[in-house]
Amino acid sequence: MAKQNKKFYVTSSIAYTNAPAHIGFAQEVVQTDVLARYHRLLGENVFYLTGTDEHGQKNVKAAEEAGKTPKEFVDEISENFKALKGILNLSNDDFIRTTDQKRHWPAVKKVWRKLKENGDVYKKKYKGLYCIGCEAFVKEKDLINGKCPIHKKEPEVIEEENYFFRLSKYQKQIKQIIEKDKIKIIPEARKNEILNFIRQGVEDVSCSRLRENLKWGIPVPDDETQTVYIWLEALVNYISALGYAEDGTKFKQFWPADVHCVGKDIFRFHCLLWPAMLLSIKIPLPKTVLIHGFITVAGQKMSKSLGNVIDPFELVKKYGTDAVRYFLLREIPPTEDGDFTYPKFEERYNSDLAKGLGNLVARVLTMAERTKIQEYTHIAVQSQLDQTWKNSQKALSEFKFNEALMAIWDLISFADGYIERERPWEVITELPTKERNQRTGQKVAINNLLFILANIAQLLQPFLPETSEKIFEQLGIKPDKKPWQFKIKKGKILFPKI
Numbered sequence: 001m002a003k004q005n006k007k008f009y010v011t012s013s014i015a016y017t018n019a020p021a022h023i024g025f026a027q028e029v030v031q032t033d034v035l036a037r038y039h040r041l042l043g044e045n046v047f048y049l050t051g052t053d054e055h056g057q058k059n060v061k062a063a064e065e066a067g068k069t070p071k072e073f074v075d076e077i078s079e080n081f082k083a084l085k086g087i088l089n090l091s092n093d094d095f096i097r098t099t100d101q102k103r104h105w106p107a108v109k110k111v112w113r114k115l116k117e118n119g120d121v122y123k124k125k126y127k128g129l130y131c132i133g134c135e136a137f138v139k140e141k142d143l144i145n146g147k148c149p150i151h152k153k154e155p156e157v158i159e160e161e162n163y164f165f166r167l168s169k170y171q172k173q174i175k176q177i178i179e180k181d182k183i184k185i186i187p188e189a190r191k192n193e194i195l196n197f198i199r200q201g202v203e204d205v206s207c208s209r210l211r212e213n214l215k216w217g218i219p220v221p222d223d224e225t226q227t228v229y230i231w232l233e234a235l236v237n238y239i240s241a242l243g244y245a246e247d248g249t250k251f252k253q254f255w256p257a258d259v260h261c262v263g264k265d266i267f268r269f270h271c272l273l274w275p276a277m278l279l280s281i282k283i284p285l286p287k288t289v290l291i292h293g294f295i296t297v298a299g300q301k302m303s304k305s306l307g308n309v310i311d312p313f314e315l316v317k318k319y320g321t322d323a324v325r326y327f328l329l330r331e332i333p334p335t336e337d338g339d340f341t342y343p344k345f346e347e348r349y350n351s352d353l354a355k356g357l358g359n360l361v362a363r364v365l366t367m368a369e370r371t372k373i374q375e376y377t378h379i380a381v382q383s384q385l386d387q388t389w390k391n392s393q394k395a396l397s398e399f400k401f402n403e404a405l406m407a408i409w410d411l412i413s414f415a416d417g418y419i420e421r422e423r424p425w426e427v428i429t430e431l432p433t434k435e436r437n438q439r440t441g442q443k444v445a446i447n448n449l450l451f452i453l454a455n456i457a458q459l460l461q462p463f464l465p466e467t468s469e470k471i472f473e474q475l476g477i478k479p480d481k482k483p484w485q486f487k488i489k490k491g492k493i494l495f496p497k498i
């Protein structure tokens with residue numbers, strides 16, 4: 001394995017624990033997982049972090065509604081998010097919880113003290129509108145009919161003496177950083193959005209709440225009357241998990257993050273507040289922020305009240321891990337909104353997985369099982385393979401997961417066409433033995449198809465790891481043990497038709 005030294009640190013956001021996981025977050029952790037797996041395959045030293053964001057008023061409210069203490073409530077929901085690893089086959093190396101007093105709290109306190117030392121935290125009396133849904137102060141001018149445009153609820157009026165963070169001090173610097181792609185924001189439209197936002201002028205932000213009004217949070221160091229503002233402490237998870245508090249080896253090895261994967265609703269915090277905090281405490285900035293959209297269900301926003309929330313656990317139970325991964329990566333655009341419906345899901349499943357991939361594997365292996373494979377040449381299909389690798393890797397390097405999969409499925413179509421042209425089944429079934437032996441070209445074709453399958457399995461590794469493994473098993477080869485010498489062991493149908 002080459003390039004042992006290169007590191008790759010990738011994070012999802014940490015999930016807010018006021019409700020169990022839905023498929024929007026599943027999309028995010030699956031995207032993050034593809035990046036982690038892909039970079040591991042490149043031989044890089046990868047660290048993949050996910051976790052849960054457990055403090056704040058919204059969690060307290062949700063706990064009250066459930067008749068539980070905040071601690072009981074977030075413990076339960078955090079387990080739900082942790083279990084995504086199993087059902088979605090995630091390869092995360094760690095899971096950080098913001099209620100973790102051993103790892104997270106000391107890091108937050110260290111960050112706070114540094115912000116203060118640098119003169120970036122000050123106290124002032126403040127009156128403002130606070131949206132609990134956003135867990136943020138909102139401006140009058142951003143409201144629609146007096147309500148938060150995202151949460152459709154009237155914000156609360158909060159009048160307190162709080163600490164403020166000097167965000168305004170860093171606006172110029174951050175604008176330049178984003179303009180020059182020192183933090184690369186993907187997609188471009190979001191980059192322009194945040195630049196426009198900064199151009200309108202950035203104000204300092206409240207970064208604590210009175211503890212008597214919000215006890216469920218981390219106390220401000222050296223001031224027990226205040227609780228650290230949830231966003232300020234939540235963002236610290238990306239370094240607290242690495243052992244920032246004690247300047248740990250993981251922190252030295254992996255920071256800065258190579259990619260933060262986040263949703264469009266929270267990207268401003270990642271592209272403005274987070275870099276400003278890092279500039280203040282003088283540690284390097286993340287390199288890329290990848291922003292996904294929202295998943296609607298039959299064109300409507302997922303919500304508890306509409307009862308249309310899609311539970312990833314149920315989806316996986318019904319269709320399997322890789323089918324769900326495939327849908328989230330292929331049907332939902334990586335950086336735009338996408339839509340889920342069961343018919344859409346089943347159509348993708350049947351056409352791409354059952355008929356496309358599954359059928360090709362079964363067909364080729366049936367032929368290969370009944371013929372003696374002698375030749376190990378695959379010249380005729382090599383240029384097609386090269387093209388597929390090129391296209392899928394280019395797409396992946398641009399975070400276009402759907403296009404990378406399209407490239408792989410182009411190869412599947414090519415293989416189907418190749419079978420129709422070469423008619424390799426004739427050498428097995430339709431011809432007398434003597435003539436069969438003369439049809440070497442068709443035998444080579446079967447062999448070529450095995451090479452194509454092996455390449456498909458390899459290309460699928462980061463996307464559908466379990467399916468990839470099954471194909472390798474049926475081919476009787478290991479991905480990294482070359483030259484490949486096939487020992488066909490035809491197995492179960494990969495994706496039975498629904």
Ligand SMILES: [Zn+2]
Nearest residue numbers: 131134148151
């Ligand atoms: Zn809101």
